């Protein structure tokens with residue numbers, strides 16, 4: 001029996017490269033390319049938020065996708081509008097949804113949009129109170145939180161919200177600009193469970 005167990009361990013480990021799950025591909029398209037400082041902040045904050053869920057995100061440009069890459073899971077992300085902070089105004093506004101995920105016949109589809117202009121309008125009055133050099137990172141973090149919320153719907157395959165954290169139904173300006181906003185443990189557990197069951201398999205370009 002010992003021999004059989006050893007054989008299984010040896011057989012399984014190399015195939016998975018240890019205990020890591022295969023990466024989840026994000027195919028990302030910006031309507032207008034953002035400044036590097038904003039882009040870096042989006043990616044860093046998204047990685048931080050998703051880390052406790054055990055999901056390893058592989059960020060790709062949709063424009064560079066060849067269409068023959070097969071992923072265990074993927075999502076296509078469109079950043080709409082201008083994801084920059086060149087023209088901040090000292091007033092805020094209600095811009096409508098900050099992000100959304102497509103649904104067809106009740107099925108959550110792996111297509112999410114982030115409303116860059118909307119997020120900027122929503123937080124710009126408070127963002128102007130930040131030192132100028134900190135604004136791109138703060139804005140990038142806000143965009144990442146909106147994206148993480150949508151990815152939670154896609155990967156957990158649920159329309160439900162939590163009362164606090166990234167998966168709450170509506171963000172305040174404070175949520176978006178606070179130093180930290182994370183997924184709560186139940187939502188991380190849900191993501192971890194959905195992800196480890198293999199879920200969807202899509203091929204880019206289909």
Ligand SMILES: [Zn+2]
Nearest residue numbers: 149153161169
């Ligand atoms: Zn939601």
